[in-house]
Each structure stands twice: as structure tokens, then as C-alpha cells.
Amino acid sequence: MGRRDAQALCAGCSPGRPQGSDDRGRAPHGWLSHRGDAQRSGHRERQADYDLGVNRHEHDPTTGHVISRALMEQDVRIMKQLNINALRMSHYPNDPYIYELADRYGLYVMDEANIESHEYMRMGDEAKPPKTRADYQLGFKPEWERAHLERVERMIERDRNHPSILFWSLGNEAGIGPTFEKAAALSRNLDPHRLVSYGGYGTVDGPAVLPYVDFYSPMYDPPSELLDYAASNNAQPEIMAEYAHAMGNSLGGFREYWDTIYAHPTRLQGGFVWDFVDQTFYKKLPDGRTIWAYGGDFGPSPRPDSDNFCANGLVQPDRTYNPHAWELKKVYQPIDFRFDPAQGLEVVNRLDFKDVSGFTFRWRRDEDGKTVAGGPLPTPQVAPRASATLPLPPEATEQDGKTEAFLTIEAIARPGAIPLIDAGAVVAWEQFPLGSPPLRISPAAHGRPKFIESGTTAAVVTREGSAFTFDRSTGQLASWRSNDREMLTAGLVPNLWRAPTDNDSGASWMLKTSGIWKSAVANRKLTSFIVSRSGQAVRVQTAYRLGGDIADFALDYTIAADGSLNVAARLDPLKEKLPIIPRVGTNLQFKGAFSNLEWFGRGPHENYWDRRNGAAVGRYSATVAEQYHDYTRPQETGNKTDVRWFALRDTHGTGILVTGDGLLNFSALPVLQSDLDHDRRRGAPHRHGGDVTFRDLVSVNLDHLQTGVAGINSWGALPLPQYSIPAKNYAWSFRLVPLASGQDPAVIARRNAPAGVSR
Structure with a gap:
């Protein structure tokens, strides 16, 4: 529920014995003292604190639930690196050593009794008259009372000397009943100083606020329901026992949770993400x-x-980060920044008990993705839960009027400031746009492309050594040769689908409703193919009617004398009440030799429309193979958002540059979308992210938009409405330009954007 101080003593612990505390013995890292007010409101010291938490199962990829001390130490280190401050022992008391680490390094702990009877809970919640919960749930059955109470008692007797423990949890998803009331009373009798929690009941009838616990602990409520609870008359504060289900490519909409929580600090106090590690x-x-x-x-x-x-999990079994871990780290950061050119820089301290003296601060100004200036900032005096204005030097916000500029502010850990965090580590950051000039359009190259027609193809040859060939029967760009070298494996085709994520599959919206877009593209028919001259260029207009007559899709190519290819795309749905579109874009495939990638956009890890806060805009480079993340099961991966341009090059430095008429989404992978797209219904053959074979190609998804990955749960929740693509008209354009060795993509991009581009 709160942040740690530098000595890793829990809030409510002190180096000396607190006056008036009863003597339960001294733990190695602090004396225990009272937690909670007289009304057990969940507040301590009359202040609501935040749980930026995670659930964790004990798991090793080789030995299962038998884990080493070294692995426990690694887990705690990763939690500190991800700005996690609270740990729920789901769903059983853990190895005693993890509590010692929490005491030593500073993690709030929710200790949980080894009680769960999930199916009986479900049956009781869904009981139809004359049946009731009492007919199914074990908490109503006297013969099960002793088994419940003994497990609660053993947990408390074993662990109560650990100062990191703030809550006793009566178990997980086991229904309700008189036995749980007795378990709560037993907890307070054995330890009157800690709060009692229970996230073990269904919420089919709305918020199930239990009078015998100290706070409301829902599971997987969306941000809108948090807002409803904050406005309700319920006296208990809310701490989510489980939220933000991190299964596969997930954690979309995570920022929206904490925007809501921070806006209601006395009512909403955080929660525990599900969960820490993939159990594979x-x-x-x-x-x-x-x-x-x-x-x-x-x-x-x-x-x-x-x-x-x-x-x-946030991490894979070997503790490699899943990409969404970076989003959690960013949203959980203990310091936020706000910038307004007129008001200056505001530093917001999210710490509950400490000022920001444990950090140094610095600024950096980037232009077109390259750092041009930077320096230190004075450490401001900012009390806990407060903010202050920090002056910036004039050069921090300078703009040359020729480049796109960003200001980045970072908070850096001082030596010993945060246990297990190295001095110099970036703990918090924010990036602010400073402005961007219109992109300059270079004059058209001299000369006119040659146009050569045959019965089945239409070819366009430019003076700059490029040749484009279109297949009249499909309308597809069949070949692009630059300096006598073939660039393509397959030309542009419409793409309104994505390989379903675990969240997509669990919600079934992709297959049951939005699957219509996949079949529509697969069953498209060419309705028009027109070649014409347009000034110093040749124009090739193609149009398709998508299967089921649900939409028209047009690709309008303009080939300039300099060998560049401008593409204007348009989607026009023809029916009403069509479902969400997974993506609006195109796909094309380049030769596998173009295996080196550079881009100016968000990175370096994959990011999505609803999961991009943890990815800064910058200029990044990597290999195409590195863009593939091996989720447990194959699914959508590798996307980048807010992309100004990207380039693919071979080992000699020649390649292709792509720019957009606005911000693009793209991915570049050594696999086809179909390699990641498979039947996930029960009984279908098992697929694994690690058994996908890389191909000798680069498959590029070049998108106008892609629906968010979602992250409320993985069994029914859709992406938040603001991150979904409704079926309506869309138009966008982009340009593909040959790159010679030694050319800077940023320079070429700025003068080769599609006409009318301004950022």
C-alpha cells in the first residue's frame, strides 16, 4: 500500500521498539507496530497508501514449485527494478526465505492462507433457486470449518514476526460463509495489528463488500468499475486482489487503471497484477x-x-522480461513529470513517505531521434504525495525549426537510495514533444518513367534504376527491382487481421465476429486496374471488393522518376453494424537479405496503441529476427507505434525506406502472419512461440491502425473502446524509397514524405 524508504523498513516498523506495541518478538529487519486505524479502514497514519503490486507463484522452469534461494533473490531484484512495491503470496504461504527478502529489501506483503475451492465458489455464485450458495460453498459447511481455520492459524503463527507483512488473506476464490467470518475473527485475535483481506468471492451481483474484512478486494474490474466504486457510498477502500491479466501479448490499458487510482487516493489504493512469472x-x-x-x-x-x-507473467520462466513488463515499470514509477511551455516542469512525487532526495535529475533534448543537448537538473524539494516546479535551462526547450524535437526528463537513483537498484539506474522518466516543422517535399526528379504493357503485366521503369511490375489479374505489385536486384518476395495486399493474442482468443471476438475481416480479405476480387500517366509519374490504380461484399479496398500507386513508390490506401465498409476491425493496413514481403532494421518511433521493445507509455520515441536499430518475441503460444508480436519512418537494409547498407503521411504502425518479422495464426480451440494441435521456424523473408505489416491488445482479463474483456477500430472509412498513404549505402534515412525521410505531410 505504500512505497519503501531507503532502509527497507516497512511503514509501521521502526528501528526501535514502538511504544505500546505488544511483544511479538523482533524480526531481523524491524519491530512490528500497529497498522490500521480503529475503524480498520485500510489507512495507516491517517493516509491512504498505494499497492503497486504483483501476484507471484513459486515457479522454476525445471524444478517447478521447488525454487532456490538464488531464484527468490532474482525475483525480488526484478520486482524492485520494475518499481513493484507489494507482493501477494498467491495462493499459499511461500518459502520462508522470500519473507526475509521482503523484510530486508522492502516489499509490502499480503500473506495468503492455502485455501481455494474455485469450482464450489462458481457453483454457489451461479446457483438457481431453490439452491443457494450455502448448498455449494464450503464456507457454509460445518464439516469444513476446522480445515479452513487451521490453515489461517498456521500461516499467522509461522509468519507474524515478519514486518513486511501488512495483510493476512483468508484465501483465494473459495466463496463466502460463516467460516470466513470466523477466520477473520481468528486472524484479529492472533494478530490485532494487521489488516484482513479476502479476494475469494464472486462479484456476479456487483461489488461484494464483506463486513468482516478491512477493504474491498475485487478481481479484474475494468477502470470504469473502479470509478463507479470510488463514487459509491461503500466505506471500505479498494485494493484489487488481482487485475491486469498479463497473459501473452497483454497489459493494454494499464495506464488507465492508475490514472483512475491516482485521481481517487482515499478510495482506490492499487492492486496486484496477475501475475509475475509464466508457469511453463x-x-x-x-x-x-x-x-x-x-x-x-x-x-x-x-x-x-x-x-x-x-x-x-510479466516475465518468462527464465526471468526474461515479456515486453509488457516495460509498461508496468513505467506506470508504476515513483515520480511523474508534467511539462507546459508556459508553466515549466512539474515534478510529482508519488512516494508515500519520502521526499525525492534519493534521486538526481537530468534533461535531454533529442532532434529527429538523436541527442543534441542535455545536462543535470537540481534536485527539488518535493514532499511525499506533493509536487513542485523545477526550472529548466533555456537550451532544454530550444527548437531549430528544422527537426522534430523532444525533451526527456529522467530521475536517477543515488547510491543506496533503493535497495537492489544500482546507482545511476533510471527509475522514472517522461518525454515531451517540443514541436516539428512540416516535412520538405523534394522536387520531382527529371524525366518520365517508361510504361511497358503486355497481356498479363504492366511494367514501369524509371531513370533511377527501378522497375515495377504489376500483375493485371490480381492487381498486385509482383516485382520491384532496384539497380537490377529484386527487392520483393510478395507485393502489397490488404490486411485487416492479426494473429490472435491470448486476450483475443479468450474473448472470442476475433473468431466469432471480427473473423469476417480475415475471410473478406482472403476472398477479395479485383474490380478495377487502371494505368495512366500523371505529370512526371505513372499511376496504377487498383480496387478490390472484399468477400461478402462488406467493403471496398483501394490501393493507388504513383511511381516517380526517382524510383520512389507512393501508395494511397482506402477502406470503405459497405454494410452497417460491422464488427471491430483488428487492423487497418497492408502487408508486403521483402527479401530476407534486408535483415537489419532502423526506425524513428516508439521502442526499443514492441508497443501497441493501448500499451505504449513505456516506449519512448527515438531512433532505434536492431535485426529483424530480434523483433520476434516467443510468447508461450504464437500470436501477434513485434509492433511499433508512432513511427515516422523505418528502413530495412542488407549487410552492405542498401535497402528500403518507408515514410508515412502521418504516424505509422509497423512490424517487420522473419515469419508470415499465417505462421502465428492458428486454431486455439480445445483439442487443436499445440503450438509454441519457440517452434515457429524463421523464413528467408521479411514480412512487413504496414498499418494505419491496429486495435489495442487489451489486458483487463483473458476470458471475455475487449480492448477499451478508445483503442478499438470501428468499421468506418479510412484513408492513409505512405512512400517507399530505395536507399543507397551511406544514406541517412532521417535525411531522406524528411524530403521524401508523401505530399501534404506535416507533424
């Missing part, structure tokens, strides 16, 4: 590759299993 196992394939094996991979079939439903 190493498995070596016959060809030597290693995959993450999941339910159904370990024995005869058919047999009961959870499929990949235990693969919902």
Missing part, C-alpha cells in the same frame, strides 16, 4: 530448439489440463 517449463525439441511447454505437453492425451492458462 523447458522442453527441448528433437532439432535442439527449446520451447516453453504448457498444459497438455506432458502426458497422454486427452487428459485434463489448463492449456497455456498459467502463462500470464
Whole structure:
């Protein structure tokens, strides 16, 4: 519920014995003292504090639930690096050593009794008259009372000397009933100083606020329901026992949770993301590759299993970050920044008990993705939960009028400021746009492209050594040769689909409703193919009627004498009440030799419309192979948002530059979209992210928009409405330009944008 101080003593702990505390013994890292007010409101010291938490199962990819001390230490280090301050022991008391680490390094702990009877809870919640919850849920059955109470008692007796523990949890998803009231009373009798929690009940009838616990602990409420609860008359504050289901390519809309929480600090106090680590196992394939094996991979079939439903972590089993971990780190950061040119820079301290003296601050100004200036800033005096204005030097916000400029502010850890965090580590940051001039359009090259027609093809040859060939039967660009070298494996085609993520599959919206867009593109028909001259250029206009007569899709190519290819795309739905569109864009495939990637946009890791706060705008370079993330099951991966331009090059430095008429989404992968798209219904063949074979090509998704990845849960929740693509008219354009060795893509991009571009 709060942030740690530099000595890693829990709030409510002190180096000396607190006056009036009862003597429960001294833990190695602090004395225990009272937590909670007389009304058990969940507040301490009359202040509501924040849980920036995570749930964690004990898991090792080789030994399962038997984990080493070294792995526990690594887990705690990663939590500190991700700005996590609270840990829920889901769903059982953990190895005692993890509590010692929490005491030593500073994590708030929710200790949880080993109680769960999930199916009985569900049956009771869904009981139809004359049946009631009492007919199913074990908390109503006297014969199960002792088993429940003994587990609560053993947990408290074993762990109560650990000052990091702030809450006792009565269990997880086991329904309600008199036994849980007795368990809460037992908890207070054994330890009157800690708060009591229970996230073990359904919410089918709305918020289930239990009078015998100290706060409301829902699971997987969307931000809108948090807002409703904050406005309600319920006295208990809310701490989510589980939220933001991090399964596969997930954690979309995470920022919206914390915008809501920070706006209602006395009512909403955070929660615990589900969960920390993918619970899958190493498995070596016959060809030597290693995959993450999941339910159904370990024995005869058919047999009961959870499929990949235990693969919902911020990190993989070997503790490699999943890309969405970066989003959590950014949203959980302890310091925020706001900038207004007229008001200056505001530093917002999210810490509950400390000022910001444990940090140094610095600024950096980037122009077109390259750092041109920077320096230190004075450390401001900012009390906990307060803000202050920090002056910036004039050069921090200078603009040359020729480039796109950004100001970045960073908070840097001082030596010893945060346990397990190295001095000099960036703990918090923010980026602010300073402005951008219109892109300059270079004069048209001299000369006119040659146009050569045949019965089945239409070819356009430019004076700059480029030749484009179109297939009249499909309308597709069949070949692009630059300096006598073939660039393409396959030309542009409409793309209104994506390989379903785990959230997409769980919600079923992709297959049940939006699958119409996949079949529509697969069954498109060319309705028009027109070649004409347009000034110093040749224009090739293609139009398609998508299958089912649900939409028209047009690709209008303009080939200039300099060898560049301008493309204007348009989607026009023809029917009403069509479902969400997964993506609005195109796909094309370049030769595999173009394996080096550079881009100016958000990065360096993948990011999406609803998960991009943790990815800064910058100029990045990597290989195409590095863009693929091996989620437990194959799915959409590798996207970049807010992209100004990107370039693909071979080892000699020649290649292709792509710029847009606005900000683009793109991905460049050594696999086809179809390689990641497969049947995920029960009984379908198992697929693994690690068994996808790379191809000798670069598949580029060049998108106007892509629907967000969502992240409320993985069994029904859609992306938030503001990150969904409604079926309506869309128009966008982009340009493809040959790149010679030694040419700077940023320079070429600024003078080769599609006409009318201004940022």
C-alpha cells in the first residue's frame, strides 16, 4: 500500500521498539507496530497508501514449485527494478526465505492462507433457486470449518514476526460463509495489528463488500468499475486482489487503471497484477530448439489440463522480461513529470513517505531521434504525495525549426537510495514533444518513367534504376527491382487481421465476429486496374471488393522518376453494424537479405496503441529476427507505434525506406502472419512461440491502425473502446524509397514524405 524508504523498513516498523506495541518478538529487519486505524479502514497514519503490486507463484522452469534461494533473490531484484512495491503470496504461504527478502529489501506483503475451492465458489455464485450458495460453498459447511481455520492459524503463527507483512488473506476464490467470518475473527485475535483481506468471492451481483474484512478486494474490474466504486457510498477502500491479466501479448490499458487510482487516493489504493512469472517449463525439441511447454505437453492425451492458462507473467520462466513488463515499470514509477511551455516542469512525487532526495535529475533534448543537448537538473524539494516546479535551462526547450524535437526528463537513483537498484539506474522518466516543422517535399526528379504493357503485366521503369511490375489479374505489385536486384518476395495486399493474442482468443471476438475481416480479405476480387500517366509519374490504380461484399479496398500507386513508390490506401465498409476491425493496413514481403532494421518511433521493445507509455520515441536499430518475441503460444508480436519512418537494409547498407503521411504502425518479422495464426480451440494441435521456424523473408505489416491488445482479463474483456477500430472509412498513404549505402534515412525521410505531410 505504500512505497519503501531507503532502509527497507516497512511503514509501521521502526528501528526501535514502538511504544505500546505488544511483544511479538523482533524480526531481523524491524519491530512490528500497529497498522490500521480503529475503524480498520485500510489507512495507516491517517493516509491512504498505494499497492503497486504483483501476484507471484513459486515457479522454476525445471524444478517447478521447488525454487532456490538464488531464484527468490532474482525475483525480488526484478520486482524492485520494475518499481513493484507489494507482493501477494498467491495462493499459499511461500518459502520462508522470500519473507526475509521482503523484510530486508522492502516489499509490502499480503500473506495468503492455502485455501481455494474455485469450482464450489462458481457453483454457489451461479446457483438457481431453490439452491443457494450455502448448498455449494464450503464456507457454509460445518464439516469444513476446522480445515479452513487451521490453515489461517498456521500461516499467522509461522509468519507474524515478519514486518513486511501488512495483510493476512483468508484465501483465494473459495466463496463466502460463516467460516470466513470466523477466520477473520481468528486472524484479529492472533494478530490485532494487521489488516484482513479476502479476494475469494464472486462479484456476479456487483461489488461484494464483506463486513468482516478491512477493504474491498475485487478481481479484474475494468477502470470504469473502479470509478463507479470510488463514487459509491461503500466505506471500505479498494485494493484489487488481482487485475491486469498479463497473459501473452497483454497489459493494454494499464495506464488507465492508475490514472483512475491516482485521481481517487482515499478510495482506490492499487492492486496486484496477475501475475509475475509464466508457469511453463523447458522442453527441448528433437532439432535442439527449446520451447516453453504448457498444459497438455506432458502426458497422454486427452487428459485434463489448463492449456497455456498459467502463462500470464510479466516475465518468462527464465526471468526474461515479456515486453509488457516495460509498461508496468513505467506506470508504476515513483515520480511523474508534467511539462507546459508556459508553466515549466512539474515534478510529482508519488512516494508515500519520502521526499525525492534519493534521486538526481537530468534533461535531454533529442532532434529527429538523436541527442543534441542535455545536462543535470537540481534536485527539488518535493514532499511525499506533493509536487513542485523545477526550472529548466533555456537550451532544454530550444527548437531549430528544422527537426522534430523532444525533451526527456529522467530521475536517477543515488547510491543506496533503493535497495537492489544500482546507482545511476533510471527509475522514472517522461518525454515531451517540443514541436516539428512540416516535412520538405523534394522536387520531382527529371524525366518520365517508361510504361511497358503486355497481356498479363504492366511494367514501369524509371531513370533511377527501378522497375515495377504489376500483375493485371490480381492487381498486385509482383516485382520491384532496384539497380537490377529484386527487392520483393510478395507485393502489397490488404490486411485487416492479426494473429490472435491470448486476450483475443479468450474473448472470442476475433473468431466469432471480427473473423469476417480475415475471410473478406482472403476472398477479395479485383474490380478495377487502371494505368495512366500523371505529370512526371505513372499511376496504377487498383480496387478490390472484399468477400461478402462488406467493403471496398483501394490501393493507388504513383511511381516517380526517382524510383520512389507512393501508395494511397482506402477502406470503405459497405454494410452497417460491422464488427471491430483488428487492423487497418497492408502487408508486403521483402527479401530476407534486408535483415537489419532502423526506425524513428516508439521502442526499443514492441508497443501497441493501448500499451505504449513505456516506449519512448527515438531512433532505434536492431535485426529483424530480434523483433520476434516467443510468447508461450504464437500470436501477434513485434509492433511499433508512432513511427515516422523505418528502413530495412542488407549487410552492405542498401535497402528500403518507408515514410508515412502521418504516424505509422509497423512490424517487420522473419515469419508470415499465417505462421502465428492458428486454431486455439480445445483439442487443436499445440503450438509454441519457440517452434515457429524463421523464413528467408521479411514480412512487413504496414498499418494505419491496429486495435489495442487489451489486458483487463483473458476470458471475455475487449480492448477499451478508445483503442478499438470501428468499421468506418479510412484513408492513409505512405512512400517507399530505395536507399543507397551511406544514406541517412532521417535525411531522406524528411524530403521524401508523401505530399501534404506535416507533424
